[in-house]
Amino acid sequence: MSLVINTNVSSLNAQNNLTKSQSALAQATQRLSSGLKINSAADNAAGFAISQRYTTQIGGLNQASANASDAINLAQTAGSALDQVTANLQAVRDLAVQSANGTYTDADRSSIDQEVQQRLAEITRIANQTTFNGSNVLDGSMQTKSFQIGANVGQTISVNLGTSVKSSAMGQIATSSTGDISALFGSHTTTTGGTTTAGTATSNGVAAAFASGSVTLGAGDLKIGSTDLQGTYATTSDLADAINTAAGATVATVNGTSGELDLSNASGTAITFSGNDASSYGLSTVPAAATTGGTSTTTTGLTLAAGDLNIDGKDITGTFATVQDLSDAINATGITGVSSAVSGDGKSLNLYSSSDLTIYGAAANSASTATNALKFTGAAATSAAATAITTSGSLQGADVKTVDDANSLVSRVDVALKTVSDFAAQLGAVQNRFQSTISTVAAQTTNLQASQSTIQDADFASETAALSKAQVLQQAGISVLAQANSNPQQVLKLLQ
Numbered sequence: 001m002s003l004v005i006n007t008n009v010s011s012l013n014a015q016n017n018l019t020k021s022q023s024a025l026a027q028a029t030q031r032l033s034s035g036l037k038i039n040s041a042a043d044n045a046a047g048f049a050i051s052q053r054y055t056t057q058i059g060g061l062n063q064a065s066a067n068a069s070d071a072i073n074l075a076q077t078a079g080s081a082l083d084q085v086t087a088n089l090q091a092v093r094d095l096a097v098q099s100a101n102g103t104y105t106d107a108d109r110s111s112i113d114q115e116v117q118q119r120l121a122e123i124t125r126i127a128n129q130t131t132f133n134g135s136n137v138l139d140g141s142m143q144t145k146s147f148q149i150g151a152n153v154g155q156t157i158s159v160n161l162g163t164s165v166k167s168s169a170m171g172q173i174a175t176s177s178t179g180d181i182s183a184l185f186g187s188h189t190t191t192t193g194g195t196t197t198a199g200t201a202t203s204n205g206v207a208a209a210f211a212s213g214s215v216t217l218g219a220g221d222l223k224i225g226s227t228d229l230q231g232t233y234a235t236t237s238d239l240a241d242a243i244n245t246a247a248g249a250t251v252a253t254v255n256g257t258s259g260e261l262d263l264s265n266a267s268g269t270a271i272t273f274s275g276n277d278a279s280s281y282g283l284s285t286v287p288a289a290a291t292t293g294g295t296s297t298t299t300t301g302l303t304l305a306a307g308d309l310n311i312d313g314k315d316i317t318g319t320f321a322t323v324q325d326l327s328d329a330i331n332a333t334g335i336t337g338v339s340s341a342v343s344g345d346g347k348s349l350n351l352y353s354s355s356d357l358t359i360y361g362a363a364a365n366s367a368s369t370a371t372n373a374l375k376f377t378g379a380a381a382t383s384a385a386a387t388a389i390t391t392s393g394s395l396q397g398a399d400v401k402t403v404d405d406a407n408s409l410v411s412r413v414d415v416a417l418k419t420v421s422d423f424a425a426q427l428g429a430v431q432n433r434f435q436s437t438i439s440t441v442a443a444q445t446t447n448l449q450a451s452q453s454t455i456q457d458a459d460f461a462s463e464t465a466a467l468s469k470a471q472v473l474q475q476a477g478i479s480v481l482a483q484a485n486s487n488p489q490q491v492l493k494l495l496q
Contacts, residue, residue, distance in 0.1 A: 003491050010484035018477035025470035031458040032467060038456045047455045054452040060151025061445045068434040068441070071147045071159070075427040075434070078137040078161070081130040082424045085138075085165050088119045088126075089417050092395075095119075096409040099400035102344075106401065113399045116409070120167045120395055127166040140164030149437045157437070159430050163423045170419050171395035171412030174357035174388075175350065176376045182347040184302045184374065185322055199265040199287030206281050207259035210236050222275040222283065229275075236261065247271055251286065265289060302326065302374070308363035309374055310383065311335055311351070315361075323349055339411060344403030351376065352411035354418070356388035 030039055041048040095116050099109045127138040135142055142161035149157050164170075209215050216232045223229060227246040233239045240252040240261055251271060252261045265271050265286040273283035301321040309316045312335050320326040323342050327349055330340035337354035351357060357378075365381040366373030380386035395416055400406040 003488075003494070005488045005491055008484060008488055010487055011481060014477060014481040014484045018474070018481055021470050021473035021477050024466065025474055027466075029467065031463045032460065035458050036456050037458045037463075044455075051452055051456045054448050054455075057151050058445055058448050058452070061441050061448070064149050064151060064155070065438050065441045065445070067147055068149050068437045071149075071157075072431050072434045074132045074137065075159075075431045077132045078130065079424055079427045079431075081126050081138055082165065082420055082427070085123050085126055086417065086420050086424070088123050089413055089420065092116055092119045093410055093413040093417075096400050096406045096413065100403050100406035100410070102403070109401050109406070113401050116398075116400050120398070123165065123395070124167045127164060127169075137161060138163075138165050140166075140169065147434070149434070149441070157430075157433065160426070163419065165416075165420055165423065166396075168394050168396040170416035171398070172391040172393060173408075173411050173415055174353040174355065174391045175393075175408065176357055176359060176378055176389050177343070177351070178349045178375055180347040181302075181349065181374055182323060185300075185320065187300050194291045196266075196289050196291045198289045199270065201263040201284075201286045202255070202258075202282070203261040203263070204282035206236055206239065206261050206283075209277075209281060210239075210259070215239070217275075217277065220275050221277040222273065222281070223278070224271060224273060304363060304374070307361055309359075309361040310364070311359055312338060312353070312357060323347065341404075341407040349374075349376075350404060350407060352408060353389075353391070354411070354415045356390050358383075358386050358388045360386040 031037055038044045038047050038051060095112050098104075099112045099116075104112070128136065130136065130138045140162050144158055144160045144162060146156040146158045149155060210233075214232055214234045217230050219228060219230050221230065224243060224246040229239075229242050229246060231242070233242065236254050236259060240254055243252040243261075244250050249267065251265055252263055254260075255262050261283075263271075263283075263286045266289050268288050270288045271286040273285070278284060301319050303319045304317050306315050306317055311330065311333075314333050314335050316326070316330055316333060318329060320329060323346060327340040327342050330338070330349075330351070338357065339352050341350050341352070342348070343350060351359075359376045359379040360381065360383050361379070362381065363374045364376050364379035366375060378387065378389040393412070395409075395412055398405070398409045398412055400409055
């Protein structure tokens with residue numbers, strides 16, 4: 001081996017190794033001081049990129065969990081307010097039931113109505129003033145809101161918050177009433193079989209009146225019931241047409257021989273003529289149709305056969321002694337959302353429905369003043385012709401000043417309570433869903449953090465060993481370098 005001075009290879013090798021050990025020592029020191037195995041992209045380019053993506057997801061998931069918590073708080077705010085709305089509605093219903101009692105006077109009901117109005121006003125106030133972060137949550141203005149519950153775009157839950165619980169927005173019902181039907185529940189005689197003969201009469205002065213031309217009748221000269229036949233008639237036939245129109249049936253015909261009016265009445269009610277000229281024309285009374293023979297049956301109450309009264313697709317049949325009996329039968333039929341009540345004077349029947357109401361049938365379509373007839377507003381003769389009575393109105397403006405008003409308010413409150421309870425149930429279900437979301441997001445976050453830790457966190461056991469190794473190599477390298485640097489001095493011995 002040659003001895004040289006200018007190039008000390010041993011020193012250069014020692015310096016290179018010392019540089020490496022210094023780098024290892026610096027790396028171990030950095031990892032131990034930061035706790036991270038990857039402190040820059042240079043440490044592990046792929047691991048650094050993956051770790052950054054994990055950081056993005058973890059941050060998004062943490063915020064998503066906070067978002068879900070905010071959504072729960074919003075739902076709880078609305079739910080607490082709905083509890084108070086429900087309490088007020090229940091109080092209003094109790095007051096309405098109280099007012100419907102027959103022991104109270106109009107003055108008593110007016111006093112009860114004072115609290116009813118205050119309760120309804122409080123319901124509207126709660127709906128208008130319950131807010132979350134500046135937004136009203138119970139007046140329907142929020143509509144549908146999306147809540148971000150994931151780290152990525154589109155990971156949302158949509159909640160319909162468009163339900164309004166103001167008094168003006170709840171309590172829509174369909175209502176229908178009969179007229180005074182108390183007379184229908186008395187005794188009725190029905191004859192089956194036998195021979196029915198129309199009542200007849202003949203005028204004895206009409207032909208003479210038209211002998212010289214047209215006839216002019218002044219006000220009150222000739223009437224059928226309350227219908228005045230005032231006017232000018234060119235012929236006897238014209239007068240007959242007017243009489244038939246007023247009677248609603250073919251009552252009068254012209255006798256081809258005498259020219260007089262022949263009167264025939266097939267109805268069960270006599271037709272009465274009156275007025276200044278009625279008796280001179282021989283027009284006074286046309287008897288009702290009479291039945292001879294057959295079997296007469298006397299019944300007490302109102303009898304409804306199939307097809308007489310159909311409410312929302314269900315026939316009401318049977319014999320009913322009173323209006324209350326009929327009302328009880330309707331309620332016992334169990335028509336979904338429909339309830340029946342007798343009016344305050346006990347003479348009429350009222351129907352209340354939470355949805356559109358359809359009434360049809362032969363009796364339901366007849367005039368309420370007719371014998372054995374029952375007329376509801378909006379009734380039609382057949383189901384094909386029936387038009388649904390639509391829901392309308394609200395709690396706003398409702399009162400309990402009469403029995404009928406109180407019964408109507410009870411029905412409206414029942415509908416409103418369903419609206420509120422459905423909304424509250426929706427909010428409760430949404431809270432459970434958001435709570436589940438928070439648990440799911442927490443699990444995702446934990447697993448991502450565990451995976452990220454494997455990639456970027458320093459293993460202190462390994463790194464302390466590396467630190468000790470690097471420190472020993474540093475000390476050894478310095479000693480060896482010092483020895484290598486002294487090697488050229490051996491050349492001096494050759495020069496002595």
